[in-house]
Amino acid sequence: MAFDSFSEFLAMGGHAPYVWSAWGVTALLLLATVWHARAEQRQLIKGLKRRARRANSARGNAQ
């Protein structure tokens, strides 16, 4: 461990604003890309399923 206490860890030897903003922006962007990819996938599959159901019921009505 490079720090003696948690508050020292947070303070980063006076470099807290630099270290935490750089790490924070990185973490935020990585998480945002994952969130976006998941939302995109869900939305696509939902749309495809809706279309398939509509096709199914159309076929059902025709019979």
Add this chain to the structure above:
Amino acid sequence: MWAFIHKLGSPKWFYGISAKLQPWFWAAAALLIVTGSLWGLAFAPADYQQGNSFRIIYVHVPAAFLAQSIFIAMAVSGLVFMVWKIKVADMAAAVMAPLGAAMTFVALFSGAVWGVPTWGTWWMWDARLTSMLILLFLYLGVIALRGAFTSRDSASRAASVLAMVGVINIPIIKYSVDWWYTLHQPASFTLTSRPAMPTEMWLPLVIMVLGFYCFFIALTLMRTRSEILRREANKHWVQELVAGQVVKVPAEEAR
């Protein structure tokens, strides 16, 4: 060989194989990034000159590596698409661009923030920083170009050409620190010699770099699968795949 390339190029085959590969890359990415972050932030010793601000290296370097590698991957995919007409290559190239732009931004931002306590300035128009800024504009250009065409094929070809031409910027970024006098230090890692840092400083960095690469692969697999569904929505195999999942839904819901 040709059979393999064509199999690889089949969206249906890719959709199946990527589903199997994806979880491994996500797991590796999570494990490596969490380990590397804890190690780099809390356990690696402070730098004797820079103090704790050097811990920015653990996000700055992996992001800069990815920023450049993704552009190369995009250019190679563009070439594969142009020469062999393999559509999956173009889909992969399309979904890579936003992550590449994000990583370039992270490299620039973390570098600027790091520059304040270390160099006394957040920006300098030196060769390394300027060529990285150009990389960001190239990514944005590729993304904008894709959106600028109504025909998908024209968009794909234009984006491929821009990626293949723009890749010339990558060696410029790489060698900028050697060719010109820059504020940015030369590479910390080379394949031929041991890094000048102590092991407990560079090992977490290697872990972070590997973690970022796994993240890139996992995300690209995931988003290429979505792109396949988007572009192949009318194909028989996609409709069969979806139909197989819809049948289980009770008839009431289907109305």
